[in-house]
Amino acid sequence: MAVIEYILDLGPTVMLPLVILVLGLLLRQGIGKSLRAGIMVGVGFVGVNLVIGLLTDNLGPAAQDMAERFDLGLSVVDIGWPGASPMAWASSIGTIAIPVAVLVNIAMLVLKMTRVVNVDIWNIWHMTFTGAIVHIATGSFWLGIVGVIIHSAFVYKLGDWFAPVTQKHFGLEGIAIPHGSGTWSAPFAVVIDSILDRIPKIKKLNFNSEKIEERFGVVGEPVVIGAFLGLVIGFLAGYPLSDILPLAIQMGAVMVLMPTVVKFIMEGLVPIADAARGILDKRFQGKEYYIGLDPALLLGNSQVVAASLIFVPLTILIAVIFPGNEILPFGDLATIGFFISMAVGIHHANLFRTLISGTFIMVITIWIANMTIGFHTKLAENAGTIDGGQVASLDQGGSPITFILTELLQPQNIIPLIIIGGLYVFSVIFTYLKFKRGKMYDEEKTTGVESE
Amino acid sequence: MKKVLVACGGAVATSTVAAGKIKGLLKENNIEADVQQCRVSELASKADSADLIVTTAKVERDYGVPVIHGIAYISGMGIDKTNQEILDNLK
Numbered sequence: 001m002a003v004i005e006y007i008l009d010l011g012p013t014v015m016l017p018l019v020i021l022v023l024g025l026l027l028r029q030g031i032g033k034s035l036r037a038g039i040m041v042g043v044g045f046v047g048v049n050l051v052i053g054l055l056t057d058n059l060g061p062a063a064q065d066m067a068e069r070f071d072l073g074l075s076v077v078d079i080g081w082p083g084a085s086p087m088a089w090a091s092s093i094g095t096i097a098i099p100v101a102v103l104v105n106i107a108m109l110v111l112k113m114t115r116v117v118n119v120d121i122w123n124i125w126h127m128t129f130t131g132a133i134v135h136i137a138t139g140s141f142w143l144g145i146v147g148v149i150i151h152s153a154f155v156y157k158l159g160d161w162f163a164p165v166t167q168k169h170f171g172l173e174g175i176a177i178p179h180g181s182g183t184w185s186a187p188f189a190v191v192i193d194s195i196l197d198r199i200p201k202i203k204k205l206n207f208n209s210e211k212i213e214e215r216f217g218v219v220g221e222p223v224v225i226g227a228f229l230g231l232v233i234g235f236l237a238g239y240p241l242s243d244i245l246p247l248a249i250q251m252g253a254v255m256v257l258m259p260t261v262v263k264f265i266m267e268g269l270v271p272i273a274d275a276a277r278g279i280l281d282k283r284f285q286g287k288e289y290y291i292g293l294d295p296a297l298l299l300g301n302s303q304v305v306a307a308s309l310i311f312v313p314l315t316i317l318i319a320v321i322f323p324g325n326e327i328l329p330f331g332d333l334a335t336i337g338f339f340i341s342m343a344v345g346i347h348h349a350n351l352f353r354t355l356i357s358g359t360f361i362m363v364i365t366i367w368i369a370n371m372t373i374g375f376h377t378k379l380a381e382n383a384g385t386i387d388g389g390q391v392a393s394l395d396q397g398g399s400p401i402t403f404i405l406t407e408l409l410q411p412q413n414i415i416p417l418i419i420i421g422g423l424y425v426f427s428v429i430f431t432y433l434k435f436k437r438g439k440m441y442d443e444e445k446t447t448g449v450e451s452e
Numbered sequence: 453m454k455k456v457l458v459a460c461g462g463a464v465a466t467s468t469v470a471a472g473k474i475k476g477l478l479k480e481n482n483i484e485a486d487v488q489q490c491r492v493s494e495l496a497s498k499a500d501s502a503d504l505i506v507t508t509a510k511v512e513r514d515y516g517v518p519v520i521h522g523i524a525y526i527s528g529m530g531i532d533k534t535n536q537e538i539l540d541n542l543k
Contacts, residue, residue, distance in 0.1 A: 082464060119528065122465035170510065175527065213513070221494055259463035263489065266468040273469070277528055291527045296461030300492050300509030308493075334491065335462045 011384050012090030013049075017042040019095045020268055027275035034271065041089075041268030045383075047261025048086040052079055052385050055254045055330070058247055059230070060389050063328045065237035073326040074319060076373055076390045080331020081181065081338075082258040083385075084376070084393035085125040086265055090383035091132035093144045094125075098269075100145060101127050101152040102276050105292075108156055109284050116159035116176045117284045118292035121273035122266055126180025127151040130402040133375045136382075137410040147405050151180070154401060158183045159292050161431055162342055164441040169345035170298055175291050181395040182295025182338045185361040187427035189343035190434060192357040207351040209306035220309040222334035226255035229330060255334055298341040303349040308337030311358055315394075318362050327369050332394040339365065339395070348445060364420060365398035371413050372397045375406070400424045454485040454542050457502040458522070459509070463491045466508040470525040474506060477535050483542055504541050 007015060017038035024034025059077050067075040088094055101124045108114040130151040135144030159178030165186075166172050177183055197203050218224060230251030234244035298304055315329050315336055332338075340358040347353035369392050376397050377390045385391075396402055400420055407417040434440055458474060460467035467489045475487050490498055492509050499505060499515035506522040518541050524534040 082462065085464075119526075120465075172510070172523075174529075175523075218497060221497060222491060223494075259489070259491065262464045263468045266465050267472065270469060270472055281528060291529070293523075293526055294461070294466045294508070296466045297509050297523065297526075299461035300459075300507055300511035300513075302512045305493070305513075334493070338461065 008092075012094075012382075013042050013045040013384065016045070016089055016094060017268070020272065023098075024271050024275075027272065029271040029275060037268040037271045039268075040264050044261060044263070044265030044268060045086055045090060047257075047264060048083065049385050051254055051257045051261050052083050052380075052391075054250060054257075055079065055083070056386055056389055056391065058250050059233065059254075059328075059330065062230075062233050062237040062239065062247055065239075066233055069238055070236065072320065073324060074328040076326045076328065076392045078327050078330045078332055078369070079380075079391050079393050080258070080334065081393060081395040082262045083331050083391070084129060084396055086262060087379045087383040087385060088125045088129040088132050088396075089265060090385075091128065091135070091379060092141065093131040093135055093148060094128050096145070097128035097131060097148050098124050098272060098276070100148050102280070104149050104152045105156060105280070106283075108153060109289075113153075114156040114160055115163070115288060115290050116156045116178050116292040117280050117289045118156060118159070118178050119273070119277040119280060120178070120292055120294045121269055121276055123179055123294055124152070126396050126399070127155070129180070129379075129396040130399075130405060132379055133372065133402055134406055134409060136375050136378050137406045143409060150405060151401050155180060155183065156292070158186065159290065161435040161440065162186055162345075163290050164435075165342060165345040168441045168443055169348065170301060172297060174287075174289075175293055175297070177295045177297070177342065178292040179295045180399060180401065182298065182341050184399050184401055185339055185365075186342040186346060187424070187431040188361055188364070189340075189346045189357040190431045190440075191427045192360060193346055193353060194430070194434075196353055196356065205352045207355075209303060209349075209351045212306040212309055213302060216309050220312060222255040223252045225312060225333050226330075227252035229333075233328070251330075254331075258331070258334075295338055295341050298345075299335070299337050301341075301344065303351070303354075304337050304341050304344045307340050307344055307351060307354045307358065308335075310355065311336045311340060311362065314355075314359065315362050315366075318359065319366055322363065322366050325366055325370055326373065327366060327392045327394075329366075329394060335395075345441070362394075364400065364423075365394050367398075367416065368400060368403045368420065369394050369398035371416060372403065372406075454483070454503045455501060456485050456487045456504045456506060456538075456542070457495065457498055458487060458489050459492045459495050459505065459507045459511075460489075461492060461509060463489050463494075466526050470506060470508055470522045473525045473531070474522075474538060477538065478542070481539060483539070485542060504538065506538065
């Protein structure tokens with residue numbers, strides 16, 4: 001017991017590397033490869049802590065000054081999924097989440113409850129996040145694991161339901177996207193699409209998105225978004241120019257450095273991911289299965305790119321208008337497309353509809369993310385990432401799956417739970433019925449002519 | 453030295469897997485190349501300096517540089533064919 005406690009006390013930068021080392025050895029990846037993988041995960045944690053430090057130490061105070069001067073919320077920085085995922089991996093749930101999520105997948109495949117063979121090990125972090133937040137909220141490790149189980153089972157089902165969209169719209173044959181943020185939002189888009197179909201005139205409306213990427217491509221580059229936000233927030237915080245310009249460069253740096261450090265965690269997970277894929281491939285192969293992959297696959301689609309560019313300013317606008325919002329969107333802006341990627345397919349690339357459902361999705365996301373700031377901050381403290389201030393994330397801090405599970409077990413926000421829970425459960429049932437009737441993606445359907 | 457850009461949505465997950473496999477492939481075939489990761493949204497400004505782009509996302513845009521869809525490295529299906537495409541492009 002004393003040994004375990006000693007190791008736990010060393011903190012996540014040592015803990016998870018050890019777990020990866022042992023897991024690698026158990027999966028017969030060899031001592032050299034396993035050791036390297038473990039160390040790489042640790043390197044990733046160290047890097048992430050440095051970059052999150054750069055973000056919260058500089059943008060944090062500026063956001064607070066801005067908030068005070070203009071009586072705005074926006075004082076809690078959104079660290080984005082690149083910031084939230086390492087915290088999930090660093091949690092105690094993170095140490096066993098991968099085997100749990102893989103076993104849930106295998107059990108569902110054996111029982112023919114899903115066709116998705118999920119080889120996307122990285123995104124198990126979403127399920128881990130839910131488990132870790134449930135653990136923090138309830139104080140029970142085992143309820144946290146139950147959270148991982150429910151979340152993973154649910155997203156494998158989402159993968160099944162939206163496979164027709166993945167295949168027919170995005171042309172990804174034999175592939176499903178069982179994902180915590182790319183796909184959770186899709187049931188809302190299904191309902192909104194059906195509503196818009198029933199409104200005369202509106203149902204014919206569409207925008208032309210062809211020129212968006214050409215015109216705004218450079219502005220949409222993460223480094224430019226970061227620098228620009230640094231500039232604007234520094235200005236609004238009332239900083240002198242000699243402080244504004246460095247802040248702008250620092251925020252550009254955060255956008256560039258973030259993936260550069262987080263990828264080391266992935267590098268460390270590769271041997272485990274390869275082994276898991278080997279196990280799954282051997283048993284579940286053939287036409288009746290979908291390979292479950294990352295929604296990054298959708299982000300190259302030109303319609304998704306166009307919508308992503310629009311949703312960068314739109315998300316900030318929603319954050320400014322949303323009553324009582326405390327979150328300053330930042331880290332997730334670089335990949336805001338994840339939230340609306342599946343919606344683009346559901347709407348048959350109708351940009352007008354994507355704007356409507358995407359706005360709804362971001363409102364819900366920001367609302368939820370505000371209510372999870374406390375738990376998220378605790379998660380960040382446990383991971384040793386911050387030792388003061390508060391953090392939030394849109395992706396996964398703003399996900400209804402995490403929120404509903406946590407609130408059901410530890411109710412704190414009853415009215416939001418009833419509203420969001422009601423809307424979400426309705427959307428999920430509606431989506432399921434549509435899938436059951438084979439109407440998830442009708443190739444014949446056109447949603448109006450494109451207007452200039 | 454040739455330069456290969458490996459891109460995905462966030463330059464964290466799938467591009468790391470693909471870049472690792474591509475580095476191994478090039479080493480085996482004694483091809484010296486600089487393999488770099490980036491986000492799809494950064495391709496337009498980085499493409500100029502690259503000889504080849506491999507993306508796990510399906511991109512539709514023309515960057516003036518050959519683009520190979522590297523989904524095989526993620527799904528595990530058809531890796532040999534993608535390997536060959538990459539080698540043909542860099543030779």
